[in-house]
Amino acid sequence: MVQVRDVWINWFEGEENGYNVCPFHEWRSEDRVEVLDQAVVVKVTERLFNYIENRLEDLPDTLLKDVYQKSSLRKNMSRVTLDYCFIACDGTRIIAVDTLGYNTPIRKSRLTPRQEQIIYDLLAEENEKEYDITEEMPEKEYHILSPHPQYMEGLTRKERQLKQLLFMAVDQLYTTGNEAEIRYWYTEWKPTSYPVIQTMDKDEVWHALYEEIQTGWTSRHYELCEAMIKGQPFFEKLWDMQHEESIKKN
Numbered sequence: 001m002v003q004v005r006d007v008w009i010n011w012f013e014g015e016e017n018g019y020n021v022c023p024f025h026e027w028r029s030e031d032r033v034e035v036l037d038q039a040v041v042v043k044v045t046e047r048l049f050n051y052i053e054n055r056l057e058d059l060p061d062t063l064l065k066d067v068y069q070k071s072s073l074r075k076n077m078s079r080v081t082l083d084y085c086f087i088a089c090d091g092t093r094i095i096a097v098d099t100l101g102y103n104t105p106i107r108k109s110r111l112t113p114r115q116e117q118i119i120y121d122l123l124a125e126e127n128e129k130e131y132d133i134t135e136e137m138p139e140k141e142y143h144i145l146s147p148h149p150q151y152m153e154g155l156t157r158k159e160r161q162l163k164q165l166l167f168m169a170v171d172q173l174y175t176t177g178n179e180a181e182i183r184y185w186y187t188e189w190k191p192t193s194y195p196v197i198q199t200m201d202k203d204e205v206w207h208a209l210y211e212e213i214q215t216g217w218t219s220r221h222y223e224l225c226e227a228m229i230k231g232q233p234f235f236e237k238l239w240d241m242q243h244e245e246s247i248k249k250n
Contacts, residue, residue, distance in 0.1 A: 007036040009109040018053035026157040037074040043128040049090035166225040
């Protein structure tokens with residue numbers, strides 16, 4: 001099997017959507033970048049790559065068996081062997097995975113452009129076994145707390161994370177808010193529709209708001225998110241984390 005050395009990785013843990021596994025140009029100064037002293041590379045089908053990138057479900061047994069303890073992490077002056085860690089490539093995309101000893105791709109990372117090119121070149125020269133999944137998988141279901149990739153397309157890391165925060169606030173609004181509160185926030189989003197909003201019931205208002213905020217990220221999204229999370233410590237902490245990073249970059 002093909003192996004590479006000295007691979008920079010920036011683990012994103014517990015992410016079921018590939019858009020949250022940030023590319024190299026979106027890595028931040030506070031991210032914990034580690035180095036794989038040695039990593040095994042596996043060739044996978046497009047279907048398996050999508051499965052790895054966008055799910056947190058069991059990996060094929062043959063793949064896990066073949067990569068077992070063939071990758072290691074550099075830690076201080078020593079090497080730590082990782083049970084099920086590997087780099088997957090489908091010919092056009094690359095992702096690093098560590099299962100933390102389990103059967104699911106719990107940690108995922110993109111690679112640096114230079115390291116990606118090395119892997120493309122190596123696989124082009126070798127006739128490697130290609131891994132796939134044998135059973136048909138049901139289509140993945142997306143929802144407000146796991147938005148469809150189309151709603152994150154073209155957004156920066158900060159915008160994606162603030163948009164997910166807005167979705168979290170809107171989701172909580174449905175659970176804890178009464179009809180008047182939901183009408184208020186939809187009116188904040190679309191003040192010109194105030195007369196119509198007053199005739200809508202709770203479900204109609206909430207679904208209209210949710211449908212309209214799904215596309216894009218604008219100053220209106222930003223302002224609605226900032227207003228909705230005020231006074232909610234957990235949400236405010238997530239909001240502040242994004243802005244602290246912006247200050248560091250400037």
